[in-house]
Amino acid sequence: MVKEKILVIGASGQIGVELTLALRKLYGNANVVASDLREQNPLLEGTGPYVSLDVMNKEMLHVQVIRQNITQIYLLAAILSATGEKNPNLAWHLNMQGLLNVLDIAREEKLTKVYWPSSIAVFGPTSPKQHCPQQTVIEPITVYGISKYAGEFWCNYFFQRYGVDVRSLRYPGLISYKSAPGGGTTDYAVEIYHEALEEKKYECFLSEDTYLPMMYMPDAIRATLELMEAPAEKISIRTSYNVAGMSFSPKEIAASIQKNIPDFSISYKPDYRQNIANSWPQSIDATVAANDWGWKPEFDLDKMTVDMLENLRK
C-alpha cells in the first residue's frame, strides 16, 4: 500500500486552513504539507510542515513534489468570482495555469490522486434556477465561471487520456468562522455573522431576495474527504460533482440571526456582485453525488447560525 503524502496548495485560504487540519487528522500531521503564496495562517502554526510556494512556478512546484515525496495534491489556489471580475486576465491565468501545472506534474510523477474544486459559478443565466441538475445548459458569464468550467474539462481530459485520478466538487458559497473568505460573491453570508456580533447591523451588497446555494464548512470538508476516499469505480463524474447544502436569501439569513440576536438589523445596497449572483442558480440538485458516493448535508440555515455565532463568540 502507498504511504500517502499530501500537498495542499492555497492552504492559508478559507477552505485551505480547515481542509489541511482535517487531512492532518486523517493522515497524520507530518504527512500533510501546507503551502501558500502568503504567510502561514496562524491556525496552522505548529500543526505540521509548511512551505512557501507559488503554483505558477511549475519548476519549483515540481521540485517540492519530488523533494517531499508527495503522492496527492489538493489545489485550492484560485481567484474567486468578485475579485476575478476586477482582474479577468489574472483570474484566468492563475485559475487555468495553476491547474495545468498541477495536472502535468500529477501525470509525470504518477500521483495517486488530485483534488481541485470547481464552483456553482460554472452555471449561468440559461441554467435552471431551481435544483440545477448535474448535466444542463452551462453558459457562465464571469471569468471565474469560465475558468472553472474549462478546468472541469481539463480534469476530465487528464483522467481520460492519462489516467490521472483527479476529483472535483462544484462547491456552493461556503460559510465558515475559522478563516476569512477570499473575494467571492457569497462572502456576505460570512461577513453578516461578524457584523451581527460586532455592530448588530449589516449592509448587504446583495438584494434581500437573492437566493443562492450555500454550504457550511464542516459539510464542505466532509464532502471533500468523502469524495476523495470513495473507491475510484464509484466516481462516474470526472468533470465535477454538484453538491448541495442549503439555499437562502439575505433576508432569510438575517431572520435566522435575529432568532439569536433580536436587535440585529440588515439594510441592502446591491453592487456589481448582484449581477453575478443573478446569473447563478438558486439551488442545486446533488442526486448524482448522493447516488455515487452517498452525499448528504447535515447543516441547515438555523443549525449553521447557532454554530457560527457560538464559535465566533469564543
Ligand code: NAD
Ligand atoms: P481563498 O481565496 O480563501 O484561498 C486561496 C488561497 O490561495 C489564498 O490563501 C491565496 O494566498 C492562495 N494563492 C493565491 N495565489 C496563489 C499562488 N499563485 N500560489 C499559491 N497559493 C496561492 O479561496 P477559498 O475560498 O479557500 O477557495 C479555494 C478553492 O475553492 C478555489 O478554487 C475556489 O474557487 C473554490 N471555491 C470556493 C468557494 C467558497 O465559497 N469559498 C466556493 C466554490 C469554490
Ligand code: SER
Ligand atoms: N463562493 C464563491 C464565489 O462567490 C463561489 O465559487 O466566488
